[in-house]
Amino acid sequence: MRAVVAVFVIVALLAPPLGFDAFLPWNAGPIRPPSPAGPTPPSPHLFPGPRAGTGTRGALPAVLIAEVFYFALRDDEYVVLEIPTSTGSDLSGWRLTDREGTVEFPANASLAAGDRAVVARNATSYREDTLDDAEYTYGAGNATRMIVVGRIPQLNNDGDEVLLLDPAGTIVDAFVYGGSTYSGSGWTGPAAAKVPLGKRAVRAAVAGQPADTDTAGDWDSPRSYGLGQSELPFRGFDVEGRATAFLSPDDPLASLEGFLDSSTTSIHASVYTLTSPAIGASLRAAAVRGVDLRILLEGGPVGGIDEREWTVARQVAAGGGQVRFLVDDLANDTMARYRFLHAKYAVVDARTVVVGSENWGEHGFPAPGRTGNRGWQVAIEDAGLAAYFEDLFRQDFDPRRQDSVAIEDFRPELFLSNDTASRAAYRFPIPSSRVEGRFRVTPIIAPDHALRGDAVLGLLASATETLDIEAFYIARTWGAVPNPYLEAAIDAARRAVRVRILLDGTWYNVEGDDPVDNDDTAAYVNGVARREGLPLEAKIGNAGSHGLSKFHNKGVLVDNRTAFVSSLNWNRNAATNNREAGLIVESPAFAEPYRVAFEFDWRDDVTSPVADAGPDLVVYADAPVVLSAAGSSDDMGIVSYLWDLGADTRADVAGRVANVTFHYPGTVPVRLTVRDGSGNEDNDTALVTVLARGTADAGLANPLVLPLLTLVAVNVALAWVVVRRRRKGGKGLSEEEAFE
Numbered sequence: 001m002r003a004v005v006a007v008f009v010i011v012a013l014l015a016p017p018l019g020f021d022a023f024l025p026w027n028a029g030p031i032r033p034p035s036p037a038g039p040t041p042p043s044p045h046l047f048p049g050p051r052a053g054t055g056t057r058g059a060l061p062a063v064l065i066a067e068v069f070y071f072a073l074r075d076d077e078y079v080v081l082e083i084p085t086s087t088g089s090d091l092s093g094w095r096l097t098d099r100e101g102t103v104e105f106p107a108n109a110s111l112a113a114g115d116r117a118v119v120a121r122n123a124t125s126y127r128e129d130t131l132d133d134a135e136y137t138y139g140a141g142n143a144t145r146m147i148v149v150g151r152i153p154q155l156n157n158d159g160d161e162v163l164l165l166d167p168a169g170t171i172v173d174a175f176v177y178g179g180s181t182y183s184g185s186g187w188t189g190p191a192a193a194k195v196p197l198g199k200r201a202v203r204a205a206v207a208g209q210p211a212d213t214d215t216a217g218d219w220d221s222p223r224s225y226g227l228g229q230s231e232l233p234f235r236g237f238d239v240e241g242r243a244t245a246f247l248s249p250d251d252p253l254a255s256l257e258g259f260l261d262s263s264t265t266s267i268h269a270s271v272y273t274l275t276s277p278a279i280g281a282s283l284r285a286a287a288v289r290g291v292d293l294r295i296l297l298e299g300g301p302v303g304g305i306d307e308r309e310w311t312v313a314r315q316v317a318a319g320g321g322q323v324r325f326l327v328d329d330l331a332n333d334t335m336a337r338y339r340f341l342h343a344k345y346a347v348v349d350a351r352t353v354v355v356g357s358e359n360w361g362e363h364g365f366p367a368p369g370r371t372g373n374r375g376w377q378v379a380i381e382d383a384g385l386a387a388y389f390e391d392l393f394r395q396d397f398d399p400r401r402q403d404s405v406a407i408e409d410f411r412p413e414l415f416l417s418n419d420t421a422s423r424a425a426y427r428f429p430i431p432s433s434r435v436e437g438r439f440r441v442t443p444i445i446a447p448d449h450a451l452r453g454d455a456v457l458g459l460l461a462s463a464t465e466t467l468d469i470e471a472f473y474i475a476r477t478w479g480a481v482p483n484p485y486l487e488a489a490i491d492a493a494r495r496a497v498r499v500r501i502l503l504d505g506t507w508y509n510v511e512g513d514d515p516v517d518n519d520d521t522a523a524y525v526n527g528v529a530r531r532e533g534l535p536l537e538a539k540i541g542n543a544g545s546h547g548l549s550k551f552h553n554k555g556v557l558v559d560n561r562t563a564f565v566s567s568l569n570w571n572r573n574a575a576t577n578n579r580e581a582g583l584i585v586e587s588p589a590f591a592e593p594y595r596v597a598f599e600f601d602w603r604d605d606v607t608s609p610v611a612d613a614g615p616d617l618v619v620y621a622d623a624p625v626v627l628s629a630a631g632s633s634d635d636m637g638i639v640s641y642l643w644d645l646g647a648d649t650r651a652d653v654a655g656r657v658a659n660v661t662f663h664y665p666g667t668v669p670v671r672l673t674v675r676d677g678s679g680n681e682d683n684d685t686a687l688v689t690v691l692a693r694g695t696a697d698a699g700l701a702n703p704l705v706l707p708l709l710t711l712v713a714v715n716v717a718l719a720w721v722v723v724r725r726r727r728k729g730g731k732g733l734s735e736e737e738a739f740e
Contacts, residue, residue, distance in 0.1 A: 068201045070155035073333040076125035088112040093167035101153035103138040103146040192219040198335040200225040224577040236442040244379040246432035249372030253365040266292040269346035275361040280312035287321035298341040299327030304415035323407040336403040343581035362421035371426040373552035378565040439587040446580035460488040468557040470502045476521045478572035493536035501538040504551040561588040605678035609634030613672035613686040627658040644671040665692040
């Protein structure tokens with residue numbers, strides 16, 4: 001199991017875009033056992049650093065090169081031109097050249113202000129890969145033909161230049177990349193970094209205007225731009241409705257099934273993996289009753305398709321659901337638009353959006369009462385928000401896309417997993433919260449929005465009092481540059497915000513020979529905190545002591561009033577190359593269960609002490625009595641003993657042993673509350689029967705007897721610690737008994 005989990009997590013975070021057989025859609029063969037874990041593979045090559053020198057150098061030219069696709073799988077290279085000014089341009093006689101071949105715009109070619117024009121090598125291939133039409137072509141396809149001057153341009157994958165010339169032959173703009181040594185007009189300094197196979201070079205924008213400094217800073221980006229990816233607008237929604245916050249493993253299955261089982265018209269879901277038979281049964285039942293059920297799954301999860309997922313998917317399809325996989329098929333010149341389809345969301349009845357951190361399996365959605373991962377989920381009922389996610393799903397699921405493959409056409413390599421659902425009981429359930437009213441919701445979609453300054457980075461920058469982060473994985477650096485999310489959290493501490501970062505401590509996230517996993521991140525953060533005296537702490541969580549499988553969350557809490565629930569791990573691949581989805585929800589009431597869960601997860605000691613107030617006593621009024629809590633215990637140590645004499649909920653005396661006197665006859669409940677150093681507490685109650693002086697009892701009337709009886713009572717209390725029957729059900733169970 002260790003090997004399977006290691007491959008699943010480490011490779012998912014850092015795997016390169018090519019080179020692993022597990023990510024290719026082979027013909028279905030025999031189910032294979034888990035493979036042993038190997039060394040951590042290298043990160044995919046993205047751009048080496050943040051954009052430098054962005055801005056403009058003087059007035060923008062009339063026409064700019066906006067995008068270049070040169071490292072193509074087939075003959076669909078293209079160049080995009082745009083008009084950055086408010087005036088259109090006549091393109092007749094303008095030229096594009098790589099200094100080896102040249103194409104010229106025909107007579108009457110033009111481009112309106114604010115518009116773009118695609119010049120494709122093959123307009124047919126461009127259409128197949130993007131579902132859009134090219135305006136011009138210098139090869140095959142149905143588009144306005146460019147005039148080829150000399151040989152046809154063919155861009156070099158490893159390094160070349162694209163020059164834009166006006167009819168007079170003046171170089172208006174240039175794009176230089178990779179190993180090119182071009183140093184002429186239109187470009188200054190080193191070439192832009194080479195993009196990976198199947199990725200686009202895209203010019204940056206600053207405040208809505210194209211960056212134009214004639215340097216690599218205009219082009220180099222931490223984001224990877226895939227062919228055919230979405231560009232969803234970044235917008236917030238003022239929701240007037242209902243939001244439900246629920247957690248894993250507390251009771252997420254019932255919550256999710258409630259939404260799925262109540263569906264009447266449609267369920268559209270996009271998830272990384274789907275292995276839960278219970279969720280699969282709900283989906284199949286929805287399809288059988290006529291619900292428009294569409295599921296999009298990752299076609300190349302690490303290690304291959306789990307045989308359990310394949311079974312569930314086929315059952316759902318047999319019930320009438322449409323199941324598709326996002327698939328790489330390099331043998332047929334198809335690369336998936338995203339490195340991983342890692343999102344976990346569903347839209348139900350075009351009204352309710354469900355988003356979370358957990359895959360749809362038995363660890364993320366365990367059976368009621370069973371343990372599993374710590375994760376956060378959210379459901380928002382709002383038609384506008386649902387329409388936004390329907391658009392996202394429509395683009396990703398679209399059967400016209402070559403990487404969207406129907407289950408009947410997919411031949412995966414199946415993976416026999418030995419990672420089974422836990423049978424252990426979960427002892428610390430936190431109730432979900434349902435909030436109705438008006439609140440702000442902002443979708444965060446990766447890679448579309450992940451690096452915007454007003455999205456996740458803006459959320460972190462908005463903290464004024466507290467910032468709590470619970471994450472499965474946070475890399476200290478993204479290749480050669482600092483992790484911008486982590487640095488933003490540290491910057492919050494520099495503004496006197498109290499920042500706490502809780503990281504998963506599963507063994508593959510804290511390996512000693514891995515310099516960029518969670519223990520290294522925690523050491524770095526805590527080192528900064530010590531050196532600068534900041535209110536900042538990072539901690540490796542112990543999931544087992546909290547009754548959890550692992551901390552699989554990717555959640556953020558700002559000022560205990562705004563929650564970010566998402567699938568977005570804080571590594572470079574997730575933010576720049578994956579399809580991820582999350583929601584920022586601004587509502588203190590909504591954030592409350594996440595706050596409670598974080599406080600619980602943050603504590604090192606979550607086991608409550610056992611209070612023992614001793615046996616019931618019979619005493620005389622006005623006679624001294626010794627109350628003893630000697631039978632109380634705790635695994636870490638009790639720091640507080642409080643006695644309430646009379647059950648008025650107010651502590652009257654403190655101490656492990658308390659000397660008290662009762663003045664009036666009657667029956668008095670004596671309540672003991674014990675608390676450990678982490679704030680966990682327990683209580684127990686003993687009954688003290690107080691007799692009036694002169695009660696007909698020769699033995700008790702003797703003034704020497706009562707102190708003796710009191711001493712005996714104390715010793716009886718000690719003796720009863722092990723043998724007496726507890727007054728409260730469930731107390732004193734061993735960990736093994738509690739988990740049965």
